[in-house]
Amino acid sequence: KHRRRTSKKQFSILEKAFNENPKPNAATRRELAEKLKMTVRGVQVWFQNRRAKAK
Structure with a gap:
């Protein structure tokens, strides 16, 4: 299992x-996961991390 970095394009859409x-x-x-070729879990984790960062 490898960690997948989000591409710039993925990042801008997620953002x-x-x-x-x-x-x-x-x-x-x-x-979002389908659109970005990511797992649903990956999207979920991204949002969790992003919310933590936004605090």
């Missing part, structure tokens, strides 16, 4: 989604 809604529901996370 935009975060600004619109810092706590996305499961459906939104699934949508």
Whole structure:
């Protein structure tokens, strides 16, 4: 298992989604994951980390 860095493109999309809604529901996370070729878990963790950073 390797850690996957988010690409600049993935990051900008995630960042935009975060600004619109810092706590996305499961459906939104699934949508983002499909769009970004990431796992739903990966998206979830990204949002958790991003919320922690935003504090």
